[in-house]
Amino acid sequence: MMENLAIQISASSCSQVLVKSPCASGKVQNLPQSSLFTVSLRTGSKFSSSRRPVALRHLCKQYVGPRCSTLELAKPSKENEENSSGDSRELLDRQEETDVNRKTGSFNWLEQWYPVAVVKHMDKLQPRAETILGRDLVIWWDRNANRWQVFDDACPHRTAPLSEGRIHESGHLQCSYHGWTFNSSGSCTMIPQLEKGREQALNSSRACVKIYVSMEHQGMIWVWMDRAEGAEERAAANPPPFIPYLNDPNYVFDIGMMDLPYGYELLTENLLDPSHVPFAHHKIQGNRNTARPLNLKVVDSHIQGFSAKREETMDLIFHAPCLSRMDFRIPPPKTPPKGHPLALKVREWIASRKQPKVDEEVKQISTIFFCVPVAPGKSKVIFSFPRNFAQLVFKLTPRWFGHYSHMAVIDSDLLLLHELEHRIQERGGDIKPLYFTPALADTCVMEFRKWFKTLAQGKVDYGAKSSSTLPPRPPRRVLFDRGISHVAKCKICSGAAANFRRLKEVLQIVSVALVGLVGIASSNSWHVLSNFSVPLVCLAIASAVTSIWLSRFIKKMYEYHDYNHAVVE
Ligand code: FES
Ligand SMILES: [Fe+2]
Numbered sequence: 001m002m003e004n005l006a007i008q009i010s011a012s013s014c015s016q017v018l019v020k021s022p023c024a025s026g027k028v029q030n031l032p033q034s035s036l037f038t039v040s041l042r043t044g045s046k047f048s049s050s051r052r053p054v055a056l057r058h059l060c061k062q063y064v065g066p067r068c069s070t071l072e073l074a075k076p077s078k079e080n081e082e083n084s085s086g087d088s089r090e091l092l093d094r095q096e097e098t099d100v101n102r103k104t105g106s107f108n109w110l111e112q113w114y115p116v117a118v119v120k121h122m123d124k125l126q127p128r129a130e131t132i133l134g135r136d137l138v139i140w141w142d143r144n145a146n147r148w149q150v151f152d153d154a155c156p157h158r159t160a161p162l163s164e165g166r167i168h169e170s171g172h173l174q175c176s177y178h179g180w181t182f183n184s185s186g187s188c189t190m191i192p193q194l195e196k197g198r199e200q201a202l203n204s205s206r207a208c209v210k211i212y213v214s215m216e217h218q219g220m221i222w223v224w225m226d227r228a229e230g231a232e233e234r235a236a237a238n239p240p241p242f243i244p245y246l247n248d249p250n251y252v253f254d255i256g257m258m259d260l261p262y263g264y265e266l267l268t269e270n271l272l273d274p275s276h277v278p279f280a281h282h283k284i285q286g287n288r289n290t291a292r293p294l295n296l297k298v299v300d301s302h303i304q305g306f307s308a309k310r311e312e313t314m315d316l317i318f319h320a321p322c323l324s325r326m327d328f329r330i331p332p333p334k335t336p337p338k339g340h341p342l343a344l345k346v347r348e349w350i351a352s353r354k355q356p357k358v359d360e361e362v363k364q365i366s367t368i369f370f371c372v373p374v375a376p377g378k379s380k381v382i383f384s385f386p387r388n389f390a391q392l393v394f395k396l397t398p399r400w401f402g403h404y405s406h407m408a409v410i411d412s413d414l415l416l417l418h419e420l421e422h423r424i425q426e427r428g429g430d431i432k433p434l435y436f437t438p439a440l441a442d443t444c445v446m447e448f449r450k451w452f453k454t455l456a457q458g459k460v461d462y463g464a465k466s467s468s469t470l471p472p473r474p475p476r477r478v479l480f481d482r483g484i485s486h487v488a489k490c491k492i493c494s495g496a497a498a499n500f501r502r503l504k505e506v507l508q509i510v511s512v513a514l515v516g517l518v519g520i521a522s523s524n525s526w527h528v529l530s531n532f533s534v535p536l537v538c539l540a541i542a543s544a545v546t547s548i549w550l551s552r553f554i555k556k557m558y559e560y561h562d563y564n565h566a567v568v569e
Pocket of ligand 2 (some may be wrong): 486487490493
């Protein structure tokens, strides 16, 4: 049936919307409250009218996927304009009102979801310390509730860090200082030092740990940082951003994480700046010889972020406070296929037998980064690069090797950003006299700075840890320490590092044992073995050399790996 519809999408009124349009169909889930769009469209057919083409385009790209790049929106016809229902007009008016609010409101840093850890990196037996917005948190696996919990990392007895505690036999979180124990709701269930007056102390609100609203979402643990009354309702009404690729079986991806020695602003602007990749990540993720002008254009901006694009090949979204996402489409090569005419005919025949798919030949890769404000001069990045091609390579690559590649990428501009942040701070924190940005490649960096200054108060709400001074510059060895930035917090890498260390020790033992064996055999004229003394000595040398190589490999992979741009050709 052909009819015009007005659709209002708002998480406060509905969290699931069925989108049926020429560009996409399917369920759109987990919409943040700010996603208020009003569109006029024809169901099951080409659009005949749209009052908000940009909003619809934004909606489709953000929640349905980049296939919508082919979407064509026709200008509203006079007839349809006149026939719009009263309801539709009312919704359109409300949209305009919302647009104004979205551009002029004030961003609340606490009333947001922040990803705090990657589920696959977590150890269920080990409480984990994390800091978000200067607030210390402990994340622990609550087997009674079958979920991760996020508590304030301070014991109500004498503020010892609960992250240094343990999971008690009851499944509750136990403080390791005097043994107070806490259940899923933060209530104290045990005070070993008390007999008399025990019940009264346990029932006191002062014996409770403060808890945060948290959830597991798309492979990450998320925390809602606002703890004021009604926080649970506000958190439910504003779900974290939903990334369609992370739920799409046609895409392969892993999720990585690193703690960084520079703050949220530098991390976010860096991840909204694709033009640094060929230089700062030369020979790792790009190549300086392929750098080209990047004409980026902002298409929509509001209090919850902005979106930009580069022609038809790249879309960029900043969804405040954390998400920086770039979608790339790699069109098929335009050169005619080469080969023997018979082989070409066979290929053509096979292609004609295949089920036609939408965008079958378009390779897509997305770079998804969550920039998490930890404390002044410190941040955390959680990232994923889902793609719909080269799936076999991904499946055959061990996860620990994938993590090594991620660390190599992030380390290669780490020192630049750390130093840049200190320079900005030493000159009073104002980037205006320091940045000269004549190229369109810097569009998103400047748009982010504009959002930060005008809508987000020009500073992150770090609570009691707010400070205008950064932590002192650590030595280079500490800056590039992979144990601090990743390995200690990753079950996959710490497990792989332990296995490599064990292998190194085994090789050393084998080497010494073989040399000893050859020595005994030759001194005792032990005929059987003395005949093999040359191969045994060779084997001993090979074991020793491999163990030396392994110790360098372990150091480079899991301990420290510097990056010197000047020596990379
Ligand atoms: S400080 Fe936690 S039990 Fe004493
Ligand atoms: Fe790892």
